[in-house]
Amino acid sequence: MGDRATSWLPPADWVPALSARHPEFAEGIARIGDVIAEDGAVPKPYKMLFIATIAAVKRDRELVAHFLRIALESGLPRDQAESAAVGVLISRGVVPHQLLTESIAAHYGEAVEASPGGDSTEVDDLDVDASKAYFEQYFGFIPDYIELLANAAPKALEGYTLMRKVALDGTAMPSKYMELLLCAVNAAEYQTRFVMIHARGARRSGATESELVESCLTALPFAGVASWLPAADGIIQSRTDS
Numbered sequence: 001m002g003d004r005a006t007s008w009l010p011p012a013d014w015v016p017a018l019s020a021r022h023p024e025f026a027e028g029i030a031r032i033g034d035v036i037a038e039d040g041a042v043p044k045p046y047k048m049l050f051i052a053t054i055a056a057v058k059r060d061r062e063l064v065a066h067f068l069r070i071a072l073e074s075g076l077p078r079d080q081a082e083s084a085a086v087g088v089l090i091s092r093g094v095v096p097h098q099l100l101t102e103s104i105a106a107h108y109g110e111a112v113e114a115s116p117g118g119d120s121t122e123v124d125d126l127d128v129d130a131s132k133a134y135f136e137q138y139f140g141f142i143p144d145y146i147e148l149l150a151n152a153a154p155k156a157l158e159g160y161t162l163m164r165k166v167a168l169d170g171t172a173m174p175s176k177y178m179e180l181l182l183c184a185v186n187a188a189e190y191q192t193r194f195v196m197i198h199a200r201g202a203r204r205s206g207a208t209e210s211e212l213v214e215s216c217l218t219a220l221p222f223a224g225v226a227s228w229l230p231a232a233d234g235i236i237q238s239r240t241d242s
Contacts, residue, residue: 008037008048009221010066029221036218041210045076046177050184050218052103053084056096057185058222064103078108083173087181090167092189128154131161138201140241168201176205180215187231188219195234203238212238 009015019026036047048071055063068081081104089097105111126134128150135146149157169175179202186194199212216231 008033008070010063032217032220035214036221040214041208042180042214045071045074045080046180047214047218048074049076049081049084050181050215051222052081053088053096053100053181053185054188054219054222056088056099056103057092057188059095059099061099061103063222064099065106068100068103068107072107077172078104079172080177081108082111083171083178084181086171087167087173087178088185090163091182091185126158126161128157131157134161134165174205176202176207176211179205180207180211183212183231183234184215184218186234187216187227188223190223190227190230192230192233192237195231196237199235199238200241209235 015026018029036051038044040047048067052064052067052071055067071081081100085097085100085104088100132142132146132150136142146157149160168178171178173181179198182198183195183202186198195216199207202212202215212235216228216235219227219231
């Protein structure tokens with residue numbers, strides 16, 4: 001295992017102890033690290049950002065900082081990290097978003113805020129019908145959970161649609177990588193259905209199966225082999241459009 005693991009994992013006493021007691025197990029971790037910690041189908045900076053986002057979802061501030069630092073040192077621009085914070089906000093809520101944005105500020109410096117009284121950004125004049133049309137275009141049909149929201153809380157559907165449109169297509173991050181990030185996050189949360197949804201979205205944006213696999217594998221050291229089984233199921237299911 002040696003330097004191949006310690007070059008990307010945080011310093012920890014368990015690494016040399018595992019290598020000494022169970023060298024084959026340690027070598028297994030190292031070989032997985034060979035895939036996820038270097039350029040491959042997915043560039044290293046994005047994979048390190050995916051791991052930092054997974055760490056934010058798991059409320060591990062130290063891991064967020066460690067992997068965001070590696071992403072930065074590997075050449076990840078600030079706008080890509082900030083885009084990931086938007087993606088995790090809609091996917092897993094405010095706490096992971098806050099952890100990631102705090103770490104971005106610590107590593108990249110405080111963001112320059114727009115001055116008060118500047119030009120306001122226009123928001124789409126989006127209603128329930130337009131929201132349903134958006135989801136029908138994305139999925140090829142209107143999911144039942146969208147119909148439920150449209151009928152019971154239409155304004156909430158409008159809000160969800162606005163958030164989703166921005167997260168997937170309105171940040172600096174190319175839509176393919178945003179979809180791959182959400183595949184990784186949902187793999188770490190053992191969510192086959194959501195891996196499948198975002199894997200289909202990634203494929204529509206040009207992602208290859210190797211990119212899907214590498215992205216989901218970033219979850220494995222931090223969520224266990226149990227993360228790979230639902231991820232694999234989601235990737236396999238995404239091969240068809242329905």
